[in-house]
Amino acid sequence: MIRRNFLTDADAAQRYIDGVRRLKDPAQSPWPGQDGLSVYDSFVFWHHQTMMLMTPPNQSDRNAAHSGPSFLPWHRYFLVTFEGLLRRAVNDDEFRIPYWDWSADAELDEPVTSSVWNNANLGQFAGSDWRVRLEMNLRTGDLRRADRSLQRSLGSTGRLPRREDVRAVVREQPAYDSPPFNSSSDGMRNLVEGWIGSARIHNNVHVWIGGDMSLSSSPNDPIFFLHHCNVDRIWAAWQERHPDSPYLPDMTSPETLQFHRVDDALYSIFNDTVTPRQMVDYKRYYEYDTLADLADVET
Numbered sequence: 001m002i003r004r005n006f007l008t009d010a011d012a013a014q015r016y017i018d019g020v021r022r023l024k025d026p027a028q029s030p031w032p033g034q035d036g037l038s039v040y041d042s043f044v045f046w047h048h049q050t051m052m053l054m055t056p057p058n059q060s061d062r063n064a065a066h067s068g069p070s071f072l073p074w075h076r077y078f079l080v081t082f083e084g085l086l087r088r089a090v091n092d093d094e095f096r097i098p099y100w101d102w103s104a105d106a107e108l109d110e111p112v113t114s115s116v117w118n119n120a121n122l123g124q125f126a127g128s129d130w131r132v133r134l135e136m137n138l139r140t141g142d143l144r145r146a147d148r149s150l151q152r153s154l155g156s157t158g159r160l161p162r163r164e165d166v167r168a169v170v171r172e173q174p175a176y177d178s179p180p181f182n183s184s185s186d187g188m189r190n191l192v193e194g195w196i197g198s199a200r201i202h203n204n205v206h207v208w209i210g211g212d213m214s215l216s217s218s219p220n221d222p223i224f225f226l227h228h229c230n231v232d233r234i235w236a237a238w239q240e241r242h243p244d245s246p247y248l249p250d251m252t253s254p255e256t257l258q259f260h261r262v263d264d265a266l267y268s269i270f271n272d273t274v275t276p277r278q279m280v281d282y283k284r285y286y287e288y289d290t291l292a293d294l295a296d297v298e299t
């Protein structure tokens with residue numbers, strides 16, 4: 001039950017691609033009640049809905065899974081749910097989502113030449129047979145039906161975070177998060193999410209890829225899950241490095257932090273109740289092949 005490196009494990013990479021293609025096909029993987037849409041598309045919808053849910057509603061910074069503490073557990077849950085469907089799609093209980101170590105690509109002279117973008121890998125999804133069927137309407141902010149190719153703008157803006165940027169956060173940030181628990185907070189979560197700090201870690205990767213990755217419908221790009229798997233790996237490395245640092249905030253925090261407190265239900269479009277507390281112990285679901293490049297820890 002190991003999550004492996006997409007760049008160095010051709011088998012995990014190929015199975016990820018196979019599974020994603022199956023989940024995207026409305027004939028093989030229909031989204032019940034949504035004509036012409038697939039199970040894959042439901043994840044685009046779920047992510048978009050979550051971003052539109054401002055928490056609390058009278059501000060425009062924190063939503064149910066971004067610019068706040070639940071950024072990490074919500075995306076962990078999102079990936080674990082997707083991973084369970086992938087497992088069935090490739091018919092292998094042991095399969096886990098691989099991670100894209102973008103810090104390795106940051107060391108290339110031309111990161112856009114990384115093998116992750118080859119046509120045999122993620123490059124193929126920018127071709128004509130991969131259709132974006134739900135997209136964020138830039139004018140209204142709503143989600144609408146579409147039928148077009150995936151868009152990327154690799155490397156035109158932004159920068160891939162360097163390994164030392166990530167290591168510094170894992171090493172030097174003992175606090176998970178801090179008041180006011182939004183995009184101005186100090187602490188590990190906000191440095192990893194990338195609203196503060198020079199590296200702008202998670203956000204910068206979305207910007208560097210561009211196109212569909214810069215919208216609330218960003219899971220349209222299959223790189224989304226590989227990117228977030230690496231973001232999750234950073235959280236895992238931090239957890240191993242700071243085993244006594246708790247998830248914050250706890251339930252003594254006000255209702256305005258709903259969807260972010262440790263025992264709140266994470267926002268879901270499905271009939272399920274999963275809390276940040278239940279997502280802390282990732283080893284219930286998977287382990288990483290290594291965390292040693294991110295921290296001086298044993299896995």
Ligand SMILES: [Cu+2]
Binds near residue numbers: 047065066075
């Ligand atoms: Cu997100």
